[in-house]
Amino acid sequence: MTIWMDRLIKPSPTNEPPAPDAQFRNDLAVAVTVLFALFLALGIRSQVYSASKFAALNQDALRIAYPERWVQRSASETGPDDAGFRAVNLGSPSTYDSRIEVTSRPLSPDETLELARFERGLKLSGEVSGYRELEAAEMQVLNGLPAIVAVYGFVADPTRDAGATGLPVVVEGQDILFVQDGMLYMVSLRADAAEWEANARDFAIVTDSLRLQAPRTGTTAVSTSSGFTGDAQPEGGN
Secondary structure, eight states: OHHHHHHHHSOOTTSOOOOHHHHHHHHHHHHHHHHHHHHHHHHHHHHHHHOEEEEEETTTTEEEEEETTSEEOOHHHHOSSOOSEEEEOTTOSSSSOOEEEEEEEEOOTTOOHHHHHHHHHHHHHHHSEEEEEEEEEEEEETTTEEEEEEEEEEEEOHHHHTTOOOOOEEEEEEEEEEEETTEEEEEEEEEEGGGTGGGHHHHHHHHHHTTOBOOTTSOOEEEEEEEEOSSOOSTTOO
């Protein structure tokens, strides 16, 4: 037993330790291999999180990208209204699943985007609790189409809807309204307000596919901090 222990502990006379230069090259090769594996893993992770699928609306009149990891839902699964498309993030850390909803309808005669935005806010105030519009701004989508982006908040109670008990959730929403070929489109991005920044990468997939940007004229704000709560107000909610 002593002989075997000596052979295990003592270095082999036929395997001399490498010279300092060789040891440095070996260490450098190991470090390079580890760094390469780390960058490869980060690249794969980034591709997974930025991967997307497309949803087509109105017979391919509009195509919108959404995160590949998100799950498409039908109207009967997520609500009673007539949204043309819905996708939710079942991996949301909040009890309120982050979601994307797209609604479209023909634009009424003499209807403007500003009027559509006001009517949208009025409708939401009757559907959700504690609705408040925070900001609205003029933007552009799809290489030049005028759009209005409205930011708002409301209170949701997803645990009660599921038959459980839990604290309500403050939800932050962002509606992108624009007209294309006589159809009014409303693209809604919603998430737990505390998790909005965590959803920024996923929501960017949607806004990038819409090519959302500020108007080239540089004038972006149409109203800010409107405080619209659903009460009867003049057009625009200010």
